[in-house]
Amino acid sequence: MQVTVKLFAFFRDGRFKEEGREYPAGTVVGDVVDELGIGRDEVGVVMINSLQRSLESPIGDGDVVAIFPVIGGG
Amino acid sequence: MNRLGDFLRQRAASGTIALADAREAAATFRRPLPEIEEQALHLNIMPLRYLRNGLRCQEQLSLVQARVGIIGCGGLGGTVAALLARLGIGRLRLVDPDCFEEHNLNRQRFATIDSLGRPKTESARRAISSINPAVVVEAVVRPFTEADIEAVDIVVDGLDDAGKRLELAAHCTNLDRPLVHGAVRDWHGQTGVATARNRLIATLYPNVREDSASKPPVNVLAPTVTVIAAIQAAETCKLILGVDSPLGRNWMLCDLLEDVFEHIPA
Numbered sequence: 016m017q018v019t020v021k022l023f024a025f026f027r028d029g030r031f032k033e034e035g036r037e038y039p040a041g042t043v044v045g046d047v048v049d050e051l052g053i054g055r056d057e058v059g060v061v062m063i064n065s066l067q068r069s070l071e072s073p074i075g076d077g078d079v080v081a082i083f084p085v086i087g088g089g
Numbered sequence: 090m091n092r093l094g095d096f097l098r099q100r101a102a103s104g105t106i107a108l109a110d111a112r113e114a115a116a117t118f119r120r121p122l123p124e125i126e127e128q129a130l131h132l133n134i135m136p137l138r139y140l141r142n143g144l145r146c147q148e149q150l151s152l153v154q155a156r157v158g159i160i161g162c163g164g165l166g167g168t169v170a171a172l173l174a175r176l177g178i179g180r181l182r183l184v185d186p187d188c189f190e191e192h193n194l195n196r197q198r199f200a201t202i203d204s205l206g207r208p209k210t211e212s213a214r215r216a217i218s219s220i221n222p223a224v225v226v227e228a229v230v231r232p233f234t235e236a237d238i239e240a241v242d243i244v245v246d247g248l249d250d251a252g253k254r255l256e257l258a259a260h261c262t263n264l265d266r267p268l269v270h271g272a273v274r275d276w277h278g279q280t281g282v283a284t285a286r287n288r289l290i291a292t293l294y295p296n297v298r299e300d301s302a303s304k305p306p307v308n309v310l311a312p313t314v315t316v317i318a319a320i321q322a323a324e325t326c327k328l329i330l331g332v333d334s335p336l337g338r339n340w341m342l343c344d345l346l347e348d349v350f351e352h353i354p355a
Contacts, residue, residue: 023342024277025274025276025277055296056296060293060353070296086274086277087250087251087254087294088273088274088306088307088308088309089161089166
């Protein structure tokens with residue numbers, strides 16, 4: 016299935032801002048994170064089609080997945 | 090009070106009063122300077138230092154009467170404290186257990202060669218007294234407690250640890266205090282106003298618990314800190330003045346590499 020993945024802040028470094036990618040049926044957001052080489056503990060907000068979801072949420076054909084990093088410094 | 094009022098009216102030129110005259114009133118009537126300036130604002134006389142804020146006396150009085158707690162007084166917290174002092178927030182409670190270290194010098198407002206090894210909040214209090222002597226600053230050198238939140242109207246998040254942020258947000262929710270959040274890393278920052286309704290901090294840190302182990306310190310650039318702290322100070326001011334803000338409904342991500350600010354629904 017075809018999924019649009021959007022990355023934010025330093026997750027873009029060495030990757031991309033937005034890209035169409037192919038994933039098999041049954042893929043969850045955490046699988047996308049793993050495939051991109053992002054540590055799951057580095058992930059903050061994730062959204063599917065602008066609604067907040069979790070790493071365990073399944074994604075479907077045509078979905079837009081947005082992945083934001085944890086930003087914690089002060 | 091009438092004699093003080095007469096004194097202030099007599100010294101007020103074009104509806105403003107200079108610091109030297111306010112100090113003379115404080116000495117003559119044996120009152121603290123903040124009380125003198127508050128009284129002037131009640132009489133529609135603007136302390137000269139606030140003239141270019143462009144606010145009405147009643148609005149400036151709201152700022153002068155406000156109590157803001159700044160939890161964490163390093164990068165974000167220190168810069169927010171300096172900005173709120175210039176705006177004229179009357180009471181600042183600064184809470185931080187730490188002393189300045191050399192690696193703070195790249196970004197922390199009150200970190201100087203002379204302040205190394207000294208408590209951050211004490212250094213901030215001293216510096217603020219020369220920015221605005223009419224601000225009452227409480228410098229608290231210990232980790233925050235619920236009592237710190239109870240003592241103020243609005244809380245500013247200057248922490249650098251997600252678990253502690255959740256703990257702070259829990260206190261703010263319990264006591265119904267808005268929490269003006271900010272966080273930074275490298276060229277990126279985020280900010281928003283957390284309330285009991287939007288549960289913003291839990292949204293931003295979904296995989297963290299209050300007792301989660303602290304992460305190693307992250308890299309932060311001074312411009313990122315300054316931008317996010319400036320937005321936190323503006324949001325604090327708007328909360329006090331009752332000005333509606335998009336950051337009451339959204340959080341904002343700031344990318345200084347791309348010069349992009351994005352609102353994301355809270």
